[in-house]
Amino acid sequence: MSELLEAAAEAGKLDAADGLAALRERFVLDDVVYLDGNSLGALPAGVPARVEDVVRRQWGELRIRSWEESGWWTAPERIGDRIAPLVGAASGQIVVGDSTSVNVFKALVAAVRMAGDGRDEILVDATTFPTDGYIAESAARMTGRSLRPVTPAEVPSALGDRTAAVLLNHVDYRTGRLHDLPALTAAVHAAGAYVVWDLCHSAGALPVGLDEHGVDLAVGCTYKYLNGGPGSPAYLYVRRDLQDRFDSPLPGWNSHAEPFGMRPAYAPASGAVRGRVGTPDILSLLALEAALEVWDGVSVEAVRAKSLALTDFFLRCVGEYVPDGLVESVTPAAHAERGSQVALRCADAGDVMKRLIERGVVGDFRAPDVLRFGFTPLYVGFADVERAARVLAETLE
Amino acid sequence: MSELLEAAAEAGKLDAADGLAALRERFVLDDVVYLDGNSLGALPAGVPARVEDVVRRQWGELRIRSWEESGWWTAPERIGDRIAPLVGAASGQIVVGDSTSVNVFKALVAAVRMAGDGRDEILVDATTFPTDGYIAESAARMTGRSLRPVTPAEVPSALGDRTAAVLLNHVDYRTGRLHDLPALTAAVHAAGAYVVWDLCHSAGALPVGLDEHGVDLAVGCTYKYLNGGPGSPAYLYVRRDLQDRFDSPLPGWNSHAEPFGMRPAYAPASGAVRGRVGTPDILSLLALEAALEVWDGVSVEAVRAKSLALTDFFLRCVGEYVPDGLVESVTPAAHAERGSQVALRCADAGDVMKRLIERGVVGDFRAPDVLRFGFTPLYVGFADVERAARVLAETLE
Numbered sequence: 001m002s003e004l005l006e007a008a009a010e011a012g013k014l015d016a017a018d019g020l021a022a023l024r025e026r027f028v029l030d031d032v033v034y035l036d037g038n039s040l041g042a043l044p045a046g047v048p049a050r051v052e053d054v055v056r057r058q059w060g061e062l063r064i065r066s067w068e069e070s071g072w073w074t075a076p077e078r079i080g081d082r083i084a085p086l087v088g089a090a091s092g093q094i095v096v097g098d099s100t101s102v103n104v105f106k107a108l109v110a111a112v113r114m115a116g117d118g119r120d121e122i123l124v125d126a127t128t129f130p131t132d133g134y135i136a137e138s139a140a141r142m143t144g145r146s147l148r149p150v151t152p153a154e155v156p157s158a159l160g161d162r163t164a165a166v167l168l169n170h171v172d173y174r175t176g177r178l179h180d181l182p183a184l185t186a187a188v189h190a191a192g193a194y195v196v197w198d199l200c201h202s203a204g205a206l207p208v209g210l211d212e213h214g215v216d217l218a219v220g221c222t223y224k225y226l227n228g229g230p231g232s233p234a235y236l237y238v239r240r241d242l243q244d245r246f247d248s249p250l251p252g253w254n255s256h257a258e259p260f261g262m263r264p265a266y267a268p269a270s271g272a273v274r275g276r277v278g279t280p281d282i283l284s285l286l287a288l289e290a291a292l293e294v295w296d297g298v299s300v301e302a303v304r305a306k307s308l309a310l311t312d313f314f315l316r317c318v319g320e321y322v323p324d325g326l327v328e329s330v331t332p333a334a335h336a337e338r339g340s341q342v343a344l345r346c347a348d349a350g351d352v353m354k355r356l357i358e359r360g361v362v363g364d365f366r367a368p369d370v371l372r373f374g375f376t377p378l379y380v381g382f383a384d385v386e387r388a389a390r391v392l393a394e395t396l397e
Numbered sequence: 398m399s400e401l402l403e404a405a406a407e408a409g410k411l412d413a414a415d416g417l418a419a420l421r422e423r424f425v426l427d428d429v430v431y432l433d434g435n436s437l438g439a440l441p442a443g444v445p446a447r448v449e450d451v452v453r454r455q456w457g458e459l460r461i462r463s464w465e466e467s468g469w470w471t472a473p474e475r476i477g478d479r480i481a482p483l484v485g486a487a488s489g490q491i492v493v494g495d496s497t498s499v500n501v502f503k504a505l506v507a508a509v510r511m512a513g514d515g516r517d518e519i520l521v522d523a524t525t526f527p528t529d530g531y532i533a534e535s536a537a538r539m540t541g542r543s544l545r546p547v548t549p550a551e552v553p554s555a556l557g558d559r560t561a562a563v564l565l566n567h568v569d570y571r572t573g574r575l576h577d578l579p580a581l582t583a584a585v586h587a588a589g590a591y592v593v594w595d596l597c598h599s600a601g602a603l604p605v606g607l608d609e610h611g612v613d614l615a616v617g618c619t620y621k622y623l624n625g626g627p628g629s630p631a632y633l634y635v636r637r638d639l640q641d642r643f644d645s646p647l648p649g650w651n652s653h654a655e656p657f658g659m660r661p662a663y664a665p666a667s668g669a670v671r672g673r674v675g676t677p678d679i680l681s682l683l684a685l686e687a688a689l690e691v692w693d694g695v696s697v698e699a700v701r702a703k704s705l706a707l708t709d710f711f712l713r714c715v716g717e718y719v720p721d722g723l724v725e726s727v728t729p730a731a732h733a734e735r736g737s738q739v740a741l742r743c744a745d746a747g748d749v750m751k752r753l754i755e756r757g758v759v760g761d762f763r764a765p766d767v768l769r770f771g772f773t774p775l776y777v778g779f780a781d782v783e784r785a786a787r788v789l790a791e792t793l794e
Binding site: 028030034036039040042043048051059060063064067072098102133142174221229234251260262277279280285 | 425427431433436437439440444445448449452453455456457458460461462463464469495496497498499502506523526527528530531532534535539540546571618620626627628629630631645646647648649650651653657658659660661663674675676677678679680681682684754759761763764
C-alpha cells in the first residue's frame with residue numbers, strides 16, 4: 001500500500017499548488033469523479049439562472065421583441081466571438097449554430113468549391129469519429145469528387161495536385177492522440193489544397209491557434225470541454241480572407257445580406273454570418289453563452305499545462321496500481337501527441353466501465369475495447385485522478 | 398360608436414361560447430393582444446419547470462447518464478410522434494431536429510433522388526418564404542437539376558415528365574393563403590413526381606392530413622403554432638413506405654443503423670430515425686416536448702373552427718372600424734383558402750405596426766407593405782380580436 005499512500009499524498013500537494021483549483025466552484029458537481037467531460041461537460045453554476053431568465057422573461061414576457069431587445073438575432077456571431085479566443089481566432093470569424101455534422105458539411109463543401117474544378121479528390125481522416133467520414137462521403141458525392149480515407153500520418157504523402165480539401169481531427173476521439181495541426185495545415189497548403197479541422201476534442205482543452213497557423217476552416221462542438229450542455233450548438237470558423245469565397249451548400253435566410261428583405265434571390269452576407277443557415281436555437285445558444293462565462297480570466301495555456309499534468313499523473317497512478325497486462329494505454333506518451341484524455345484498452349471494457357460508474361468514477365466506453373477518461377482541467381483535480389486509478393485497479397482485481 | 402358597442406358585445410358572447418377558451422390558462426400571457434404567434438408562439442405554462450428540471454437534474458446531476466436514463470437519445474423520434482397527430486400522421490414517420498432550412502435540404506434532395514436520374518427539374522413555390530427558395534436552389538445545384546419557380550396555381554400546368562420534385566408551402570407566410578394540399582399532392586403524383594410540403598404556417602392551426610392525402614415528405618418549424626420556443630428544432634416527415642428510399646444528403650452518425658458501433662462505413666437506420674443527423678439539441682427539444690402538452694385533449698378540428706371564426710370576426714371588425722381605403726386584406730375571404738392569419742396591406746406598414754405594438758397589439762410587419770396578424774386559437778379570444786381591430790382603426794385615423 002505504500003504506492004497508494006505516496007500517490008495520495010502527492011495528489012494532495014498537486015491540488016494545493018493548482019492555480020486553477022478554484023475554478024471547480026464555477027460548476028455544479030458532487031462527489032463523483034467525473035471523467036466524461038470529453039463527452040458531456042458538467043453544468044456551469046451560472047447556467048440555470050440564465051436559462052430561467054431566457055425562458056420566463058425573454059420568451060414569456062418580451063416574446064417576439066426579444067429578437068432585438070434580448071439580442072437573440074445576433075447570438076450566433078456574438079457567441080462565436082466568445083469562443084474565438086479559446087481557439088486562437090480574432091473576432092468575426094466564428095458563428096455558432098447547427099450540429100457538428102451539419103457544419104462539417106458546410107465547411108467541406110465550401111472548401112472543395114474554393115479549390116475549384118481542377119481538383120477532384122477529398123482526403124478524410126480514416127480514423128475519424130464516424131460522422132465526419134459519413135458527411136465527407138456525402139460532400140464528395142454531391143460535389144462530384146472522390147473520397148480517400150487516409151490516416152493523418154499518411155496525409156503528407158497522399159496530398160497532390162488532385163487534392164481539393166482535407167478533413168482532419170485535431171484530437172482523435174478514441175485514442176486521444178493529438179495531431180500536428182501546424183505541420184499538417186502547412187502541408188495541405190503547400191499542395192494548394194484547403195484544410196478543415198474538427199476541434200471537438202481539443203477546443204477548451206488545449207491551444208488551437210487557428211489564426212496563427214493559417215487554418216482555412218474549422219468546426220467543433222460546444223458540449224465537451226466548452227460545457228455548453230447536451231447537444232448544444234456547434235460552431236464554424238471561416239478564416240477572414242476566405243469569407244468572401246465561402247459558398248455555402250446551406251444558404252438559409254439567416255445568411256442573406258438582407259434577411260428581412262424577403263428577397264426571392266439569394267445574396268450572401270459578408271463575414272462569418274455567411275455560415276448561418278436557419279433561425280438560431282435560442283434556448284441552447286444562450287445556455288452556451290452563460291456556460292462560456294466560466295472562462296473569464298482563464299488562460300488556455302494554463303489549462304493545457306494542467307491537462308498534461310493530470311493525464312501524466314493518471315498514467316503514473318494506473319502504472320503503479322493496476323497489475324501489469326490488464327490495461328494498455330492507447331494514448332501517446334509524448335506530450336506533443338496527447339490531447340486531454342487517456343484511453344485504456346482492456347478486456348470486457350464495456351462491463352468494466354459499468355462497474356466503475358457504479359463506484360462513482362464516470363468515464364465512458366468506446367467499442368470495441370476502450371475505456372475513455374477525459375480530464376477537464378477546469379473541474380478535475382489530482383485527488384480525483386488518484387481515486388479514479390485506484391478504483392480502476394480495485395475493479396480489475 | 399354603435400358598431401363598436403355591437404362588436405364588443407358580440408365578442409363577449411363568442412368568448413362565452415368558446416369551448417377552447419379555457420386553454421388560455423395553459424399559457425403565460427398578460428394584457429397584451431398577442432397576434433404574433435405565427436412568428437413566435439407564447440410560452441406554455443409548463444415549460445419553465447420542465448426546462449429547470451432538464452438543466453439542474455438531468456444535466457447537472459445525472460450528466461452523461463441522462464442520454465439513456467432521461468430519454469435524451471430517443472427524444473427526436475419520441476417528440477416527432479407527439480407532433481404526428483397534429484399533422485395527421487401515424488407514429489414512426491417524424492423526427493425533430495435541425496432548422497427548417499436544413500430539413501428542406503434533406504427532404505428536397507431525398508425527393509429528387511427518389512425520382513431518379515431521368516427527371517431533371519425541381520419546381521418551387523415562387524411566392525415562398527425566401528429560405529425555401531434559396532435552399533431549393535442549392536439542392537438543385539448539388540443534384541444537377543434545374544430549378545423553376547412557379548406560383549402554386551401554375552404547378553399543375555408546369556408538371557411533366559421532367560419534374561422530379563415540387564416544394565410547396567401549405568400556407569403562404571405573407572398573405573396567409575392556404576393552398577390545396579390534397580389536390581396539389583395528387584397532381585404531383587399524377588406526374589410521377591414527389592412533393593415536399595412546408596407546414597410552418599399550418600401545423601397547429603389547421604388539419605394537415607399528411608397520411609390521408611399521401612404526402613411524400615414534409616417539414617415544419619415548431620416555434621409558431623406549436624409554441625416550442627425561439628428557434629426550437631424543426632421536424633421532418635417521411636411517409637412510411639418511402640423511408641427505405643430516403644437517401645439523406647446529411648447522413649450524420651445519429652442516422653446510422655448502429656450509431657455507437659463507430660463503423661467507418663455508413664449504413665442507414667430504418668424508419669424515421671434515418672432523418673436524424675448529429676447530436677440532438679436536448680434543451681430545446683425537451684422544452685418543445687413540454688410545450689406540446691398544451692395539446693392534450695385538444696382537437697385540431699376544433700382549433701380550425703375557432704381559427705376561422707377569429708379571422709372572420711377580425712375581418713368584419715376591421716371592415717366596420719377602419720375607414721374605407723386605408724387597408725386592404727391580401728388574405729383570401731374563402732375559408733378553404735385561408736390559414737390562421739390575416740395580412741393587411743397598408744401605407745407605412747412598418748411604422749403602423751410599431752405604433753400598434755406600443756399600444757399593446759402585437760403583430761408583425763413583412764416588407765414591403767404588409768401588417769400580419771396571426772390568430773392562435775389556443776390563447777387568442779374574440780375580445781382580443783375586437784380590441785386589435787379597434788386599436789388599428791384608432792392608429793390609422
